Amino acid sequence: MxxxxxxxxxxxxxxxxxxxxxxxxxxxxxxxxxxxxxxxxxxxxxxxxxxxxxxxxxxxxxxxxxxxxxxxxxxxxxxxxxNSKKNRFLVYYDHLHYPPLLKQIASSPPLLYGYGDPQSLSNYQLAMVGSRAPSPQGRENAHFFANSLSECGWTITSGLALGIDGLSHQGAVSGGYTTIAVLGTAIDKMYPRRHIKLAEDILQSNGVIISEFAPTTKGRPEYFPRRNRIISGLSVGTLIVEAAIKSGSLITARYALEQNREVFALPGNIHNPMSAGCHHLIQQGAKLVTCVGDINEEFQHLISPESSEKVDKLQKNTTQSLASDKLLDSVDFEVTPLDIVAQRSGIEVTEVMSQLLEYELRGLVIAVSGGYIKLGEK
Structure with missing residues (x-):
């Protein structure tokens, strides 16, 4: 040993x-x-x-x-x-590298199996969770906030699940930042299988993948909500990006509240059932988030002012430039038909199609059935 x-x-x-x-x-x-x-x-x-x-x-x-x-x-x-390969660790409750924040929760796991550097488990972490079938705007928000928060010095923690979880990890990895994935399966059974490549990317970016479940442990449905207490327990706050009223993300939010951690939620379209959970949390006292600064201001003692100001300034400049774009301003954050975009902007349909294609390549809009959706600041 x-x-x-x-x-x-x-x-x-x-x-x-x-x-x-x-x-x-x-x-x-x-x-x-x-x-x-x-x-x-x-x-x-x-x-x-x-x-x-x-x-x-x-x-x-x-x-x-x-x-x-x-x-x-x-x-x-x-x-x-x-002991079979390098880059593996097993830390127990009394271990030097057992994360201090996780010791504070009521049901601390006795052991954490992991890949990567166990010292990263003590980084200042922000959990990001949400729907497994997010809207285009939810997908964009997850990637954007994860990347921007990572740039501010946060380590993004999530559950490697499809949808918001995976997109949050990808947002961090795209900038080469550390991110932590908490599995709801045995440490030797990466799930879902389609995220095996993402798991490899996480480790290549000095990230960490952990589980409380020993190798060969058979999976059980209740293990996934159970692991949510670890996601929130590792983190000083949890950001719900997009979630239905009855979802695992709200279980994570409840754990965070029980653990005396901050809860944040992104508002969304009132007609989108995937935003109903976030709106419910906001009604119950979660902090409404519209930009990275809304989160960073709650943790000024943890985050470097320089990095936070840099991201906020970038967001402000981008928002101003987007607001001055007549065509882009004619596209809503929900499905907007092509003829409506042309009518609002006063630009010929053929020109609108050409410019929107350019905007799509830049990641500012996305073409969906029935029209286009504005993706917001990048």
Whole structure:
């Protein structure tokens, strides 16, 4: 276990004890902390104790069996995964590189399996989550905000899911910035499969991919909402980009509130059901966000003023230039038919089509069924 010694100054015995802890039914980090406070007992002493002692401190029969007879095969699976290749890590709750913010939540995972540099888990992080089937504007917002926030010094954290999650990671990676992906599956089962290339790009940009689930763990639907507490727990705030009323993104927002973290939401079209969740959060007190500065002003003690001002100035200049463009001003942030664009701008349809093609190549609009949608500032 030389890798673990170098990473955290600990030994293989301590790591194995934490691996054994995960085999104890209905026993968590919180349970261990309560036990330690009441009996001043260390984790290593738990696994060295007799059956009588374990009964005396309150362990039930099934738990005692797991403590006295841990499944060595499961231990070996995790250790073999860790040691089979470089760029892998396994940090436990008492490890040097276990993220401090994650220790503050009520249900801290005892172990984090990961690829990349575990020290990045202590970066100042902002979670970005949202719909798996976002609108064109939602897609643009996810990429733009992730890239701009990364430029300000934030590490973007999300769940590698389709839609807003993946686009947020891509927004960070496109600028060569660090981003953290939290899986809802075993660490050796990248999901969804179509994001394997994105996962590779994340690691090539010095990003990190983590999971609380050991290699070969079989997937279960409830693991995905469960991992959301880690996404919000790693982060000082969570930005909901686009989400329906009943969605996993609102579960993440609820976790963030329970963890006493900030919640932000982007407003959207009132007729778009994918914006209903954001509007609900805003009504409940989440901060409405229209630009990167709306987030940065809440964390002035964390973000470099120079980088924040640079992004804000860029946004302001771009917004002013777009506002002065008569043609672009004729396209709404929702589907606008070509004839309406021509009518509003007073420009011939053929010229409108030519200019809109140029704008599409520049990423300012997108052609959709029924017309065009303005994508906003870039």
């Amino acid at each position: 030389q890798q673990d010694v170098e990473d955290g100054g600990s030994d293989s015995g301590e790591l194995e004890n934490w691996l054994k802890l995960t085999q104890i039914p209905n026993f968590s980090v919180a349970s261990l902390i309560k036990l330690q406070k009441k009996y001043a007992i260390e984790l290593s002493e738990v696994f060295a104790a007799s059956k009588a002692t374990l009964q005396e401190v309150g362990f039930r029969q099934q738990q005692i069996e797991a403590i006295l007879h841990p499944d060595q095969r499961l231990l070996n699976v995790s250790l073999e995964w860790l």
